[in-house]
Amino acid sequence: MQRTRRQILEYLKRRGKASLEELATAVELVPVTVRSHLSVLERDGLIRTEEERGxxxxxxxxxxxTPEGLETxxxxxxxxxxxxxxxxxxxxxxxxxxxLLQQMWDVWVDERxxxxxxxxxxxxxxxxxxxxSEQGCLAEWExxxxxxLLHQYNCLTLRVSSEHLRLCDYEHDGLRRLLDARVERLKCMAAGDQSCSYRVTPSDDATEA
Incomplete structure (x- = not known):
C-alpha cells in the first residue's frame, strides 16, 4: 500500500477518528493532498466519513x-x-x-x-x-x-491446517456432502501444493474417493 495511505490508516487505528486537518498534521502534508488520499481510501472501502457537530x-x-480497514x-x-x-x-x-471439527462442518453444510x-x-x-469464492478462497471450476475440477487458490486456514491436517479432511467431506457427488482431492495447499484442487464426478451414492 502507498506509504501515506498506510500512515493515515495507522493514525486512525491509534486515534479512532480524526479530521482532515489532524491527518494532514500527522502525515506532514497539506490538506488538499491528504484529501486525495482519503478519497482513494474511501473508494476502496477502508475508511468512512461522518459529520460531527460541536x-x-x-x-x-x-x-x-471501516471493518475492512481494520482487517488491513x-x-x-x-x-x-x-x-x-x-x-x-x-x-x-x-x-x-x-x-469439534465434525460439528463445525455439519453447521457449514447445513447453512448452505x-x-x-x-x-x-x-x-x-x-x-x-x-x-x-465468497469466503475468500479464490475458487474456480472447469x-x-x-x-x-474445483480449484481453491487461497486457503483460509492454511497456517492451522499445516499443523492439523484433519481440517483438510473435514473440508473435503463438507464439499462432498454439499456437492452430493464423488469428490477426490488432488492437491492440498497445507501439503505444499499451489492450490486445493478436487475432481468432482457424478455418483449415485456420493461415495468419497
Missing part, C-alpha cells in the same frame, strides 16, 4: 476505519485457533478434536444446503465454487470429460 460553529467531518492490520486468528485445537486435544484427545437444493451437478459445482 457545541458551537459549523459541523465538521471526521474519518474512521495483522491478526493472529491462526495462533488462537491452533492453540484452541491443541487445548481440546490435550483435554479430550483426538476424538474430541474430531467431534438451500443454495444447492434441487440443482443438477453442473449447477451445484458452480454454486459451491461461488460459495467458496469441466473435464469425466466431470469437473
Amino acid at each position: 457545541k458551537v460553529g459549523r459541523p465538521h467531518f471526521v474519518y474512521s476505519l 492490520f495483522p491478526r493472529a486468528y491462526h495462533v488462537l485457533a491452533a492453540r484452541l485445537l491443541a487445548a481440546v486435544q490435550d483435554v479430550y484427545g483426538v476424538e474430541g478434536v474430531d467431534r 444446503q438451500r443454495r444447492v437444493a434441487g440443482k443438477d451437478l453442473d449447477a451445484r459445482v458452480a454454486e459451491v465454487t461461488q460459495i467458496c 469441466a473435464i470429460p469425466e466431470g469437473y
Whole structure:
C-alpha cells in the first residue's frame, strides 16, 4: 500500500477518528493532498466519513476505519485457533478434536444446503465454487470429460491446517456432502501444493474417493 495511505490508516487505528486537518498534521502534508488520499481510501472501502457537530460553529467531518480497514492490520486468528485445537486435544484427545471439527462442518453444510437444493451437478459445482469464492478462497471450476475440477487458490486456514491436517479432511467431506457427488482431492495447499484442487464426478451414492 502507498506509504501515506498506510500512515493515515495507522493514525486512525491509534486515534479512532480524526479530521482532515489532524491527518494532514500527522502525515506532514497539506490538506488538499491528504484529501486525495482519503478519497482513494474511501473508494476502496477502508475508511468512512461522518459529520460531527460541536457545541458551537459549523459541523465538521471526521474519518474512521471501516471493518475492512481494520482487517488491513495483522491478526493472529491462526495462533488462537491452533492453540484452541491443541487445548481440546490435550483435554479430550483426538476424538474430541474430531467431534469439534465434525460439528463445525455439519453447521457449514447445513447453512448452505438451500443454495444447492434441487440443482443438477453442473449447477451445484458452480454454486459451491461461488460459495467458496465468497469466503475468500479464490475458487474456480472447469469441466473435464469425466466431470469437473474445483480449484481453491487461497486457503483460509492454511497456517492451522499445516499443523492439523484433519481440517483438510473435514473440508473435503463438507464439499462432498454439499456437492452430493464423488469428490477426490488432488492437491492440498497445507501439503505444499499451489492450490486445493478436487475432481468432482457424478455418483449415485456420493461415495468419497
